[in-house]
Amino acid sequence: MSLQQVTDAYLDHLAVERGLSANTLAAYRRDTARYLRYLDTQRVLEPESITTHHVTGFLQAVSSGTDGGSALSARSAARTLVAVRGLHRFWLLEDLVTADVAADVAPPQPGQRLPKALSIDQVTALLEAVSTDTPAGLRDRALLEFLYSTGARISEAVGLDVDDISTAIGENPQGTDGDQRGPALVRLFGKGSKERIVPLGSYAAAALDAWLVRGRPGIVAKAGDSSRRKSTTRTATAALFVNQRGGRLSRQSAWTILQNAAERAGLDVEVSPHTLRHSFATHLLQGGADVRVVQELLGHASVTTTQVYTLVTAETLREIYASSHPRARG
Structure with a gap:
């Protein structure tokens, strides 16, 4: 043959x-x-x-x-x-050959690509650039605070329902420094519907509480009134983050929300929803978190995937050392 x-x-x-x-x-x-x-x-x-x-x-x-x-x-x-x-x-x-001559040929190794992470000041500027004067603004701020607080993938965030988050906020409604119970815990459903539990910081809890109390009800009610005027039988979605029509917020819309916030914050770097996930992991490691803990929070199946973030922090350390130590350079 x-x-x-x-x-x-x-x-x-x-x-x-x-x-x-x-x-x-x-x-x-x-x-x-x-x-x-x-x-x-x-x-x-x-x-x-x-x-x-x-x-x-x-x-x-x-x-x-x-x-x-x-x-x-x-x-x-x-x-x-x-x-x-x-x-x-x-x-x-199939007994067409007597040996597998390709079995031991190793594939080329792709270069290590470092995740793009914002500095803490850049993240703060990004979050504070979102006005909370409107229901949509409350939603946008809650979404971005949630992404940075939990390290969630954008698909995980927009896939949440109100019931997935309201109990967690209720466990720590104020999110104050004096609350000894610590941050609330949130269930996320990652790749393959694998469930993991992550903490929800006080800023994100407060932003979500404001969205659920002062933002989401108005959007859902308005969308419901519009549906009734059009004689439709559509009911309000259970989604945590909704669009102006009362439906679940899409990943594309979440991307636009982030891009608009980055533009208003004057950030001159490329920003995507995954940027906040990268920043979440990088800042945890810079703050002394163990890589295994960060692995669990990100929902990585292997710690090898998480270890790429340690390269980011090592690079930061080198930059600080080179610019700060009197004998770092000749």
Whole structure:
């Protein structure tokens, strides 16, 4: 059988037995087609003739673009290698080859990307830039305070219902420094509906209380009146954060709220909803929190994911040392 035939058998296996989506199958088809074109340039005509050297050569070629295609980033090259590994593994299981020559080929390591975090002063300016003179302003302030206080993903925040938060606020309604009970606790539902419990700081609790008492009822009532005038049967949503029509606030709207606040605060850095999550983690670590605690608060499955934030704080320490120590630089 030709290389194309045994590769088509692999793709059929992915479609029929693995049930991969059309988009995923298309990606596998592109990656394996590029691999076969490379093998053709190496005058390799059958699976048994492929060596580990050919696999590593292909990985280097796609990373640099020397195989005639566009150069791939480390992340994209690693994805391509997944397809090649799967191909060789399938050939071994089908007794088309006697060894899996791709098994020990390591993917390229992507460069460590540091999360973008705001300084504490920048976060304060961002939050205080939101006017609370209107119901929408109360909502916007409560949303941003909640994101920074809990480190929640934007999808987790807009997915909350009133019942998810009202009890927590009631446990510590004032959020005053003199309250010995400490911050309230809030349930968040992360990826895979995994539940975690996070504290809710006093500023966020106060902002949410103001939103629930003085902001949300007015918006929901107005939306209800509008619905009745249009003779609809729509009822008010249970969502904690609602839009002007009384429906659940979308992620896109939350993004706009943050962008508007950043503009009013005069921040000259790129800001996204995830920026507040990054800032939450970075500021906790700078304040002495253990990385395992931050892992739990963020809902990371592995502490390795959380440890990227320690690189941010280490960089900050280097900057402070370099600018402050009299003999840091010659």
